[in-house]
Amino acid sequence: MDKESVTIELRNLTTGYREKKQDIIVSNGLNAKLHVGEMTCLLGPNGAGKSTLLRTLAAFQPSIGGDVWLMNRNLKNYKNNELSHLISVVLTDNSRIRNMTAYDVVSIGRSPYTGFWGKLSEKDKKIVEKCLQWVGITALAERKMQTLSDGERQKVMIAKAIAQETPIIFLDEPTAFLDYPSKISMMLLLHRLAKALKKTIFLSTHDLEHALQVADQIWLMDRDKGLTTGLPEDLCAEGKIEEYFMREGITFDRATCTFGVQHDTAREVIIEGDKDSLEYKLVCKAFMRNAIRPVDTCENEDVKVTVPGDGTYRLWEYGKETVCVNKIEHIIGITASTLVKTHIKAVRDAANMTQYE
Amino acid sequence: MEKENSSVLSRTIWIVLTIIGIAVMFIVNVAVGSVSIPLPDVVNILLGTDVSDVQMGEIWNNIVFKSRIPQATTAVICGAGLSVAGLEMQTVFRNPLAGPSVLGVSSGASFGVALLVLLSGTIGGTAMSRMGIYGNVALTVGAAIGALTVMAIIAAVARKVKGNVTLLIIGVMIGYIANAFISVMKYFSVAEDVHTYTIWGLGSFASVSSGQIGLFALLMAILIPLAMLLVKTLNLLLLGENYARNLGLNVERARVLIILSSGLIVAICTAFCGPISFIGLAVPHLCRGLFRTSDHRILMPASMLVGALLALVCNLIARMPGAEGALPVNSVTSLIGAPVVIWVLFKKR
Numbered sequence: 001m002d003k004e005s006v007t008i009e010l011r012n013l014t015t016g017y018r019e020k021k022q023d024i025i026v027s028n029g030l031n032a033k034l035h036v037g038e039m040t041c042l043l044g045p046n047g048a049g050k051s052t053l054l055r056t057l058a059a060f061q062p063s064i065g066g067d068v069w070l071m072n073r074n075l076k077n078y079k080n081n082e083l084s085h086l087i088s089v090v091l092t093d094n095s096r097i098r099n100m101t102a103y104d105v106v107s108i109g110r111s112p113y114t115g116f117w118g119k120l121s122e123k124d125k126k127i128v129e130k131c132l133q134w135v136g137i138t139a140l141a142e143r144k145m146q147t148l149s150d151g152e153r154q155k156v157m158i159a160k161a162i163a164q165e166t167p168i169i170f171l172d173e174p175t176a177f178l179d180y181p182s183k184i185s186m187m188l189l190l191h192r193l194a195k196a197l198k199k200t201i202f203l204s205t206h207d208l209e210h211a212l213q214v215a216d217q218i219w220l221m222d223r224d225k226g227l228t229t230g231l232p233e234d235l236c237a238e239g240k241i242e243e244y245f246m247r248e249g250i251t252f253d254r255a256t257c258t259f260g261v262q263h264d265t266a267r268e269v270i271i272e273g274d275k276d277s278l279e280y281k282l283v284c285k286a287f288m289r290n291a292i293r294p295v296d297t298c299e300n301e302d303v304k305v306t307v308p309g310d311g312t313y314r315l316w317e318y319g320k321e322t323v324c325v326n327k328i329e330h331i332i333g334i335t336a337s338t339l340v341k342t343h344i345k346a347v348r349d350a351a352n353m354t355q356y357e
Numbered sequence: 358m359e360k361e362n363s364s365v366l367s368r369t370i371w372i373v374l375t376i377i378g379i380a381v382m383f384i385v386n387v388a389v390g391s392v393s394i395p396l397p398d399v400v401n402i403l404l405g406t407d408v409s410d411v412q413m414g415e416i417w418n419n420i421v422f423k424s425r426i427p428q429a430t431t432a433v434i435c436g437a438g439l440s441v442a443g444l445e446m447q448t449v450f451r452n453p454l455a456g457p458s459v460l461g462v463s464s465g466a467s468f469g470v471a472l473l474v475l476l477s478g479t480i481g482g483t484a485m486s487r488m489g490i491y492g493n494v495a496l497t498v499g500a501a502i503g504a505l506t507v508m509a510i511i512a513a514v515a516r517k518v519k520g521n522v523t524l525l526i527i528g529v530m531i532g533y534i535a536n537a538f539i540s541v542m543k544y545f546s547v548a549e550d551v552h553t554y555t556i557w558g559l560g561s562f563a564s565v566s567s568g569q570i571g572l573f574a575l576l577m578a579i580l581i582p583l584a585m586l587l588v589k590t591l592n593l594l595l596l597g598e599n600y601a602r603n604l605g606l607n608v609e610r611a612r613v614l615i616i617l618s619s620g621l622i623v624a625i626c627t628a629f630c631g632p633i634s635f636i637g638l639a640v641p642h643l644c645r646g647l648f649r650t651s652d653h654r655i656l657m658p659a660s661m662l663v664g665a666l667l668a669l670v671c672n673l674i675a676r677m678p679g680a681e682g683a684l685p686v687n688s689v690t691s692l693i694g695a696p697v698v699i700w701v702l703f704k705k706r
Binding site: 058060080081083084085087088089091096097098099100104105108109111112114116117118119160164 | 586593595596602604606651652
């Protein structure tokens with residue numbers, strides 16, 4: 001990465017709050033860089049200091065130590081109205097903005113450029129309309145903020161940030177409160193903006209998987225482990241993601257950068273079929289969820305499932321005829337009668353739960 | 358675009374209607390009162406031509422120029438001022454329940470008046486109520502000193518305190534302290550003085566004499582335009598302090614300026630008219646409903662005009678045309694204002 005592309009650089013930065021008696025340090029020794037045209041996601045558990053870092057970078061609160069370099073100049077030496085041309089923000093809790101139309105909110109994004117009365121010029125109006133269009137909310141322009149959904153409101157604030165025409169946009173948890181598909185489309189939108197408009201986009205989020213799939217750079221943050229930055233794939237390869245996020249019951253697939261649930265398995269069952277087929281994988285998943293581990297061979301071959309790949313599933317039990325069904329639910333239902341007792345016991349043992357009696 | 362044009366049109370219509378309303382109500386306020394003057398004669402008096410009844414001419418002339426016109430003018434100025442101040446408070450605190458009195462400024466005025474009225478009888482030995490016109494001037498001065506002191510305290514606190522809610526609570530607390538002192542003083546005062554204080558507390562547009570009105574008008578002619586200069590700041594604050602700061606606004610300075618602007622307006626209005634409740638709270642809501650916008654470039658002048666109109670209407674009702682005596686303006690503003698706000702809120706749904 002060449003030097004030209006660096007927009008923000010953290011040099012041994014310490015964030016926290018200034019108190020009368022003693023400063024409260026949230027995180028220290030932070031070193032990292034943000035680049036133009038890239039979307040960087042800040043990940044970390046609650047209380048890791050993500051918001052404090054964002055607030056410090058946006059100059060909402062002073063740093064306790066170290067420096068932030070913004071466009072090759074110390075952040076401390078910028079005036080408020082200079083910063084309004086360089087950094088725009090999208091904050092959480094936009095629900096308190098009421099009685100304004102989406103258009104009004106986006107046009108306030110133009111205020112660093114408008115005159116004393118804040119009147120929009122023809123050029124300003126064109127920019128506002130363009131921003132609404134980029135974010136895909138032209139149809140919502142005349143709607144009042146309180147009538148919009150969380151995702152729509154978030155998009156209005158993003159349009160406001162673009163209207164501000166700053167090279168850098170900070171977003172504090174833009175995907176919080178959104179439903180699953182909206183989270184993904186929000187990430188994709190931001191990524192597209194970073195590329196198309198050559199912006200430096202920096203956001204905090206808890207949506208780890210989406211961030212790993214969409215972001216250009218990842219910053220991992222933790223109170224104890226500090227800050228680690230890098231390409232999502234590098235962080236996966238180095239095992240950093242596991243280091244920051246692994247807990248009991250979670251599995252992580254480094255190749256696809258996805259998380260899974262680790263099941264306690266109590267016994268095994270043989271499953272035959274094309275291992276690359278979707279049906280085979282789904283049958284395996286269903287058994288895993290029921291604490292039964294799919295295997296190729298096992299000692300007591302009393303149950304065997306075959307997945308021929310024609311939309312049917314065959315189940316053979318010792319001493320019984322082969323059953324052919326067309327829903328996974330049915331095999332699980334039949335097998336469960338044989339295996340359910342061991343399953344419940346296994347779950348109980350694993351979680352150390354005793355039944356209330 | 359079409360929609361935008363239609364809303365501009367409806368706003369213009371509302372503004373024009375309000376201005377016509379103010380003109381009509383002003384004339385009705387001048388024409389109607391406990392002494393009945395025939396309407397053609399009112400016009401004659403205003404134009405300076407001869408009236409039909411020569412005997413009554415001098416008296417009518419006095420009533421119109423020394424009483425009714427100052428009173429109507431006071432209502433216009435006070436209504437406009439309080440509405441602008443209320444709008445500023447609601448925006449800076451992002452609280453729809455904030456009004457001009459929320460920071461304890463009018464309580465400060467009451468405290469100043471109470472100190473003057475109640476202590477002069479108890480300590481000085483002369484009841485204020487016997488002092489006539491000098492007493493009236495003294496009341497204005499007392500109220501102004503009390504209100505400005507509280508406002509100075511609040512402005513100083515606003516520079517230190519970070520949170521808006523904290524500031525709001527401090528304002529309300531100062532109001533409580535002032536009211537507590539007033540209660541104590543009332544308890545130890547002569548009945549006559551308590552009565553004078555109570556009358557002042559009911560508010561009146563009639564208490565500004567034709568001599569004082571020039572000063573009142575001059576002060577407000579400076580302060581209201583100054584408040585207008587804050588429209589962009591107020592628009593930015595609609596998004597909240599953090600967004601406003603990010604858009605280049607010096608939030609701390611803006612907050613002090615807005616508090617000074619609205620505090621001074623409230624202090625002066627209260628000094629001249631006594632505490633007038635509700636107009637400052639209700640009019641901004643009314644305007645948001647009528648003009649369907651939160652843009653202060655429209656809301657500010659709209660509040661000013663609608664506030665003036667509402668004050669004129671309240672003043673007219675308070676004088677109960679056709680009956681002897683008058684109702685306290687303060688009760689009328691609430692009686693008229695509250696249902697109007699409720700109606701607007703329902704209509705908006």
